[in-house]
Amino acid sequence: xxxxxxxxxxxxxxxxxxxxxxxxxxxxxxxxxxxxxxxxxxxxxxxxxxxxxxxxxxxxxxxxxxxxxxxxxxxxxxxxxxxxxxxxxxxxxxxxxxxxxxxxxxxxxxxxxxxxxxxxxxxxxxxxxxxxxxxxxxxxxxxxxxxxxxxxxxxxxxxxxxxxxxxxxxxxxxxxxxxxxxxxxxxxxxxxxxxxxxxxxxxxxxxxxxxxxxxxxxxxxxxxxxxxxxxxxxxxxxxxxxxxxxxxxxxxxxxxxxxxxxxxxxxxxxxxxxxxxxxxxxxxxxxxxxxxx
Amino acid sequence: xxxxxxxxxxxxxxxxxxxxxxxxxxxxxxxxxxxxxxxxxxxxxxxxxxxxxxxxxxxxxxxxxxxxxxxxxxxxxxxxxxxxxxxxxxxxxxxxxxxxxxxxxxxxxxxxxxxxxxxxxxxxxxxxxxxxxxxxxxxxxxxxxxxxxxxxxxxxxxxxxxxxxxxxxxxxxxxxxxxxxxxxxxxxxxxxxxxxxxxxxxxxxxxxxxxxxxxxxxxxxxxxxxxxxxxx
Numbered sequence: 001x002x003x004x005x006x007x008x009x010x011x012x013x014x015x016x017x018x019x020x021x022x023x024x025x026x027x028x029x030x031x032x033x034x035x036x037x038x039x040x041x042x043x044x045x046x047x048x049x050x051x052x053x054x055x056x057x058x059x060x061x062x063x064x065x066x067x068x069x070x071x072x073x074x075x076x077x078x079x080x081x082x083x084x085x086x087x088x089x090x091x092x093x094x095x096x097x098x099x100x101x102x103x104x105x106x107x108x109x110x111x112x113x114x115x116x117x118x119x120x121x122x123x124x125x126x127x128x129x130x131x132x133x134x135x136x137x138x139x140x141x142x143x144x145x146x147x148x149x150x151x152x153x154x155x156x157x158x159x160x161x162x163x164x165x166x167x168x169x170x171x172x173x174x175x176x177x178x179x180x181x182x183x184x185x186x187x188x189x190x191x192x193x194x195x196x197x198x199x200x201x202x203x204x205x206x207x208x209x210x211x212x213x214x215x216x217x218x219x220x221x222x223x224x225x226x227x228x229x230x231x232x233x234x235x236x237x238x239x240x241x242x243x244x245x246x247x248x249x250x251x252x253x254x255x256x257x258x259x260x261x262x263x264x265x266x267x268x269x270x271x272x273x274x275x276x277x278x279x280x281x282x283x284x285x286x287x288x289x290x291x292x293x
Numbered sequence: 294x295x296x297x298x299x300x301x302x303x304x305x306x307x308x309x310x311x312x313x314x315x316x317x318x319x320x321x322x323x324x325x326x327x328x329x330x331x332x333x334x335x336x337x338x339x340x341x342x343x344x345x346x347x348x349x350x351x352x353x354x355x356x357x358x359x360x361x362x363x364x365x366x367x368x369x370x371x372x373x374x375x376x377x378x379x380x381x382x383x384x385x386x387x388x389x390x391x392x393x394x395x396x397x398x399x400x401x402x403x404x405x406x407x408x409x410x411x412x413x414x415x416x417x418x419x420x421x422x423x424x425x426x427x428x429x430x431x432x433x434x435x436x437x438x439x440x441x442x443x444x445x446x447x448x449x450x451x452x453x454x455x456x457x458x459x460x461x462x463x464x465x466x467x468x469x470x471x472x473x474x475x476x477x478x479x480x481x482x483x484x485x486x487x488x489x490x491x492x493x494x495x496x497x498x499x500x501x502x503x504x505x506x507x508x509x510x511x512x513x514x515x516x517x518x519x520x521x522x523x524x525x
Binding site for chain 2: 187
């Protein structure tokens with residue numbers, strides 16, 4: 001059995017992959033249609049199609065490693081377990097309206113396909129694009145609700161204190177910032193939940209593409225993206241507050257609002273690169289006795 | 294001869310097709326809202342005068358209308374009703390109902406809870422406690438929030454939500470009720486019933502709101518009482 005796949009040229013293996021792709025299409029074309037008409041059209045979940053495209057691209061890019069010819073054979077038992085796991089999640093999610101289970105089931109389903117064709121080695125080779133798909137799942141409303149409010153208050157609090165230090169006439173009550181004669185409401189988008197998930201996804205993607213050998217640097221950067229996205233959001237709120245204070249309400253709500261969004265991503269990018277540069281030097285100082293290749 | 298990989302791929306296809314068909318068959322498609330013998334009409338359901346209370350049509354001041362917020366509300370709710378009732382002694386109670394006919398999915402279309410949407414408009418929620426109002430016909434679970442806007446406008450809120458014909462406070466209870474309806478092929482509707490008044494003494498305001506709810510529930514027609522409170 002195990003030598004069977006090895007004897008065949010790669011071309012002969014197209015048919016089984018197509019059969020599995022047809023099965024995946026049965027499951028996920030309806031899901032994709034629903035996503036494109038629903039959750040993914042909203043500003044909050046807008047990164048979904050991008051994440052899907054990146055995952056597919058990474059799978060395709062690594063196809064040689066994933067679908068490597070060699071003495072590996074599929075594992076029917078493990079594949080069946082993954083199919084059942086994914087299937088239950090899918091049915092539960094689709095019938096009960098849990099995006100998390102419905103979209104999340106694509107991960108065990110794809111793993112099952114790889115397992116049945118090429119065995120555990122193929123699943124290992126594809127682990128990153130598979131797990132990356134977590135970021136395309138629309139976040140559960142309960143999670144968003146639970147995180148948004150405290151983050152908004154924290155962003156408003158820090159922005160108020162920074163501007164206060166610079167002597168601006170600022171006051172805050174909850175998420176309402178009063179500057180001069182203007183009153184600003186820190187909106188849900190300013191909490192930066194969306195920014196956080198998008199940056200985390202892009203950051204991990206960056207780390208995967210760059211393939212740092214140092215784990216300190218990889219894990220460190222992945223964790224530091226959380227405070228970085230917070231700081232970037234504080235910068236945006238401060239900027240919008242100042243624009244409103246100096247140029248009036250129209251400017252703050254008009255084209256400069258979009259400009260502030262751009263600043264958010266630029267500052268986040270600079271902070272990530274800066275942090276990455278700092279982390280690069282960290283292992284050198286303490287890594288003398290450690291086996292860093 | 295069929296290659297083993299092709300055989301296994303066919304088995305995989307069969308498994309995926311089975312789950313796709315199962316999900317298709319078990320997904321509810323009928324809206325409970327359409328199947329109801331008495332359609333929900335909020336404006337008609339709530340009497341304009343009952344017990345000690347009268348509707349005050351002039352009183353819509355102090356309401357903050359945010360155009361963006363308004364657009365979202367229009368999208369997610371099929372019906373909305375806001376009224377202010379004034380008692381013979383001059384006490385004011387604000388009532389706000391939001392009804393969504395399709396709670397199936399797509400979380401964006403689901404009810405928005407006051408502990409989420411009050412803060413989104415700048416209110417601080419100081420306290421949130423779940424409780425209940427007992428009636429001869431059953432128990433109505435309610436949540437009581439103490440909210441304050443800009444440190445000046447204290448607005449205690451009593452609210453409950455309906456999932457189909459059952460009063461819930463959201464969370465897992467709501468999911469369980471939705472699951473029960475889905476087994477009958479039905480998609481539940483959802484209703485948010487919010488009662489609030491302005492005053493610094495939260496305990497007194499909550500008592501006022503409870504008094505209001507008791508008189509209102511007693512004045513509702515039986516079919517509306519079931520749909521709006523789950524009480525018989």
